Amino acid sequence: MRAFLLLLLSLFLFSFANTGSTGIPPNESRTVGKKLPDVELIDYTGRLLRLSELSGKPVILNPIYTHCTSACPLMTKELKRVLPLIGKAGRDFYVISLTFDPQDGVEDLKRFVQREGIGEPGWFVVKARDGSELFKLLDAIDFRFATLPGREFVHPNVLVFLSKDMKIVKYIYGVNYDPLDMRLALGMAKGETSPLAVLRPYLFFIGLAGLSLTSVLLVVLLSKKKRIQAKAGI
Amino acid sequence: MDRAERNATLLALFMLSFFFGLVVYAAKGLKIDLPTCITDVQPFKVGKLIRHAPDRYELHVVAKMWFFDMNEGQTRVEVPRGSVVDIYLTSADVVHGFHINDTNVNLMAVPGTVNYARVKFDRPGTYHVVCHEFCGIGHQDMAAQIVVK
């Protein structure tokens, strides 16, 4: 019993350990489970594409900006390495590399595709049709960025997993991806649930209950010991 | 403890947990949250108002003794009604405060690090900004305006 409570206490403390993200991390509690709006996108060939056209398969959404020289190429390379290990883009899932720089045009997308050597069927490199469409989508995944001098950006490095019906399922942070994590996330996007994911929104309250119960238990134990000592005349 | 005392204590506990529950609900459910730790936005040296979309702005504010640099030295900026503004705030010297009246934007500007808040301006009018942390002899003159049209 006591071990269980201590476990809850440690869960409480570690549930706040941040996931090592950069920039302002998305607040997952506000987005996970929500459906994305059906925004209009333009891919690197200039073709208009609606997000809803991709429903039916899980989607991995990766926000980037095209003239990025650090994190975005790293994430893209890592995706190229890991994706074949978990399935085939276009058959098992779709991938979207979305530029969030409002000033990026189709030409910038093309250059990005050539530089990174991507663009296989099922991997879409897109921009939003205009600013308002872009921010509709970014707000839906709570993606925030800060502009630096020279049109550079500080932004979270994140993959967003969407289910078949365009609901947000899971965020994965960083620039290195573990195939196992990716497979699990993809499984969740396909509709397999894990008990941990169900519990996660309530972690704070579980932890709070754990903390309170632990302290009550400690007080009770402490008083019991004292009472025994008092009885024994120590 | 006798019964009255126990009941009073329980009542107090109940009231406090009720209030705290409401606070958590407001933070997590109604999305009214506090500034948090931003890990890698470099402190900047010039204020800037950046327009991303017709209703999307980024406002970089540098608080200095004794004015707010809101946009390359200006202390007054204009944004259209309904705009969502991401505010990044830093200080060039000592600790300053940043409070936009009639909004939930209430930030401390601490030198060497960046603070952040997002605000949506729904009502047109002039929003007054005051420095609300003592920052030296000119503290009472440190103010700025955000005009929403």
Next chain:
Amino acid sequence: MRVSGSIRFILLSEIVFPILLLSFGVYHGVLQVLYRAGIIKANSVLGIEYYQGLTLHGVINAIVFTTIFIVAFGNGVVLYLLKKPLRPAVQWLSWLLMFGGTLMASWAMFSGKANVLYTFYPPLIAHWSFYVGAVLLVVGSLVPFFLDWIPNYLAWKRENTDKKMPLAVFGVFVNHILWFIMVIPVAIELIFQLIPLSLGIVKDINPLLARTLFWFFGHPVVYFWLLPAYVMLYTMLPKLISDKGKLYSDTAARLAFILFLMFSLPVGLHHQFTDPGISNSWKLIHAFFTFLVALPSMITAFTVAASMEYSAKREGGEGIFYWWTKLPYLRLEGDRWLFSYLFAGLILFFVGGITGIVNASYNVNLTVHNTAYVPGHFHTTVGGLSLLAFLGMSLYMLSKLKGVEVKFKGLAAVAPYIWVQGMFMFSYAMMVGGALEGFPRRTNTGLSYLNPDSPLYRPEWVGYAQLSVVGGFLLGLAFVFFLVSFLATLFAPNGQEPKLEFPIAQAYHDTPSPVLNNLKAWTLASVLLAVLSYLPALYDVTQRGIFYNSPAYHDKSPVPITPTETSQLDKEVKD
């Protein structure tokens, strides 16, 4: 209990000196409402600047006056209840440290070298003597606890193995344990950050770390001011109502003290809700503990009300409400006048406690942080119950140590009620103006925002500022009433034998409570909880995120006084 010789002198000076200093503090308080309302449109009056006066008001009223008085009160209670003589050597050491420190810091403040306000946030920097003075004052206030009170208690315990620690001594001990724990981080801030920076030994420091260390101290310190008042409410208030008056429950009182010891410390982040660089999850946890620390105050509200009812019924009060008429609201025989101080303080604290919940409420704090709401709130707690209890007890102890009756007793007994009226007006104006209109605190608004000739003129704040002037005037008047009585008592010829005694009431419900009396264990638990709750915050402000150190600034110039060759930020930009 007879007192004489150097102990009597030390106790007397520890009461008189803070009150004299407090007169300066109150004078600057009254000036401030005038400045803020634009009645004085100036940077300075009689050579003292607005922000200098604000520093004096904060440091003298909240740190110097309270600390020295609490030591005097603790000395008195321990001496009277344990009946063990105090050691003159220890007391003189403490006296020299506290008074020397106060004089050093006062010199820095009065000469305008320390216009940094009570919170002394770096990188605004004061003269080093301000910080050294603060350290000496704090060390001096701890000396009697470790070298006098604890040894005396242990000696008393050996003779009274079957008795538990008297409640008043228990409260005083809990308070000083709390004080000892909370001053450690602020001492670290002073010794490793501020003193080296003010001497120019280091060129720059991390300002956010300094803020975090300060608020580790800055919130628990309000309980350090509050607990002595609670000791008076629990042990003395019933006896002032009736000679047969009793405390309702001894266990509840001890429980309240222990809860304060536990939960006073992990709450400091609620002063930093709007700070950058600290994860808001930790802010929420500190908000949770802040709610918990409201619990002992609520228990106290019940216990004190129940004690008042019990004691008033011994005086013939009846029914559910009729006993209210038997309270000695304004009675002058004997020591009954002291009741008006504690009762008036209670009324204000009722407001203060409730408004404090607003500050603690995480996101609600966004609407009030650093607005005039905050001073509006804490003037009803520290400027309410704490101050009134301390003033009353100062006058009481003075009269006992002089061996005379209080002079101008009527004035003294009326003063707290005028104070309450003034404070209601002042706090209402500040709180409503702050919360609804964003009226800022700590600002010489008369020069800009409340000056019709200024481009920054904000007419919506005028009414609030004017109401606070009326309140401030009443507060000043109440203090003058008190001061007249205090000085007249001080300069009255010595009466009978000087002695020290307190009207200590017995408890109505009194059960043995060995768990609550185990102070050692609770102290350990409290330290553990405080450390646990602060580790992540300290990690956040030193390791996570970007933090550049900052050089020191003087309040008059935007040019750093400890310039670094190139600041870290410049270096980063070059890279």
